[in-house]
Amino acid sequence: MWRGYTDYSDRFVTYVRLAQGRPSWVIRLTLAAMVLTVVIPLAVLALTALFVGAVVFIVLSLVATIVNALGDVFGGSRARRHDGRDNVRVIEPD
Numbered sequence: 001m002w003r004g005y006t007d008y009s010d011r012f013v014t015y016v017r018l019a020q021g022r023p024s025w026v027i028r029l030t031l032a033a034m035v036l037t038v039v040i041p042l043a044v045l046a047l048t049a050l051f052v053g054a055v056v057f058i059v060l061s062l063v064a065t066i067v068n069a070l071g072d073v074f075g076g077s078r079a080r081r082h083d084g085r086d087n088v089r090v091i092e093p094d
Contacts, residue, residue, distance in 0.1 A: 019027065
């Protein structure tokens with residue numbers, strides 16, 4: 001019924017007839033191959049990006065730990081020097 005309402009251009013008529021004449025398993029296999037051709041590279045790219053992000057996070061965490069450790073050894077903690085309060089007078093309790 002839908003074939004009567006669809007207007008195929010002359011260029012694609014032979015391809016449509018060829019596809020309609022094939023068994024359904026051939027079309028399913030072809031579509032599966034097309035999907036895998038796109039999905040597998042995207043999955044590999046996503047996993048690579050996650051791996052690189054994790055490595056960068058670990059390396060920068062180690063660098064921050066080393067910098068904080070060196071700051072403690074050579075000049076005290078940054079938190080003790082500047083705890084986020086600017087222009088505030090701290091009143092110590094009696």
